[in-house]
Amino acid sequence: MDIDAFVTAHRPAWDRLEHLIQRRSSLTGPEVDELVDLYQRVSTHLSIVRSSSADAMLTGRLSALVARARSAVTGAHTPAWREFVRFVTVSFPVVAYRARWWWLATSLACVAVAWVLGVWVASNPQVQTSIASPDEITQLVEHDFADYYSENPAASFASHVWINNAWVSAQVIIFGIFLGLPIPFVLWSNAANLGVSAGLMASRGKLDIFFGLIMPHGLLELTAVFLAASVGMRLGWTVIDPGPRKRVEALAEQGRAVVSVALGLVGVLFVSGLIEAFVTPSGLPTPVRVGIGVLAEGAFLAYVIVFGRRALRQNETGDLERAPDVAPSA
Structure with a gap:
């Protein structure tokens, strides 16, 4: 040339x-x-x-x-602080709010499964003996269940819980890639563990201790897991029914929404882990500990409803402001 x-x-x-x-x-x-x-x-x-x-x-x-x-x-790059503010006030809450019916259905189904299993275990001694010996059940009910929350230093226990819960949430989100088919199995495992534990505690008249130890952190923790599962299954369903948009575009938007939820739940599960480490095993009266859990749950749901509904009314989807698959490009 x-x-x-x-x-x-x-x-x-x-x-x-x-x-x-x-x-x-x-x-x-x-x-x-x-x-x-x-x-x-x-x-x-x-x-x-x-x-x-x-x-x-x-x-x-x-x-x-x-x-x-x-x-x-x-255009100029959006300042980091503005991106963070948009994520907190728009992206995460609106994605969670748009998934509210999937979220509600997932929550009700899991709670129903745990409840049925709990009643079944509590009312059938034969089922109890098939799970563990009477001595093992006594050890679990009288010591192990409560000791689990206080046997390790609070700080290390909080980090362990946070990592574990984040991993469970990440699993159900990742499984959205496989049409969400493995997600019900993960939810079943968690619901079964919860129901069996409740049933064994109820069989020995310790159901008040069970709820006193589970509810402070469990309300927020399970809500986060159910949200992760719902957006994961929604991603899988998008493959089957992309709606009026092209399948690739719908998957790209929903995939980015899943990432928003994953990032947002890091903070939610961090709060849950702190409650589980510092509030659940504390010497506070049970009503106070449960009240803290209810307050945290209510604050999170109110945050999603208020900010998510407002963003939805402004026709926000939680997607990137300049999504690469829809923004003009040279």
């Missing part, structure tokens, strides 16, 4: 693009269209120069020009 001829032929376009970039705050509509067109053309010029010429100065000039043009076309 004759580099001098190439420069002579395209320099006017480069100079014009430079001029438009300098005036980007006062461009007219046609000039904005021209800016986008020149950005695309100069990007092509840069590719040609990189592949056909060893002129480092020309490559550097065009690279800088294309970078400035890209900034002018796509």
Whole structure:
């Protein structure tokens, strides 16, 4: 390639693009269209120069020009604090709110399964003996169940609980990739463990201790797990029924929504872990401990409802402001 001829032929376009970039705050509509067109053309010029010429100065000039043009076309980068505020007030709550019916159905189904299993275990001595020997049940009811929350230092226990709960939530979210089919099994396992434990405690008249130890942290913890499961199953259902949008676009939007929930639940489960480590095993009266759990649960649900409903009314989806699969690109 004759580099001098190439420069002579395209320099006017480069100079014009430079001029438009300098005036980007006062461009007219046609000039904005021209800016986008020149950005695309100069990007092509840069590719040609990189592949056909060893002129480092020309490559550097065009690279800088294309970078400035890209900034002018796509806009300045959103400050990190604004992205964080948008995530907290829009992205996470609106995704959770949009999944509210999946979330509610998942919660009711799991609670119903745990309740039925609990009643079945509590009312059938034969079932109890098939689970564990009478001595093992006594050990669990009288010591192990309560000791679990106080046998380790609170700080390390909080981090352990946080990691464990985050892993369970991550599992059900990841399983959305497989049409959400494994998620009911994960929920079944958790509901079965909860129901069996409740049934064994009830069989020895210790149901008050069970709820006194589970409710302070369990309300928020289980709510978070149910939310993760609901958005995971929603992602799987999007593969089957993408709605009016193209399947790829619907999956991309729902996939980003799942990521928003995953990030938001990190904070929710952190609060749950703190309650489980510092409140559940504390010497506070049971009504106070349960009240703290109810307060945390109510605050989280109110946050999702208030911010999520407001964002939904503003036609927010929780997606990126400039999603790569829908935003204009050169």
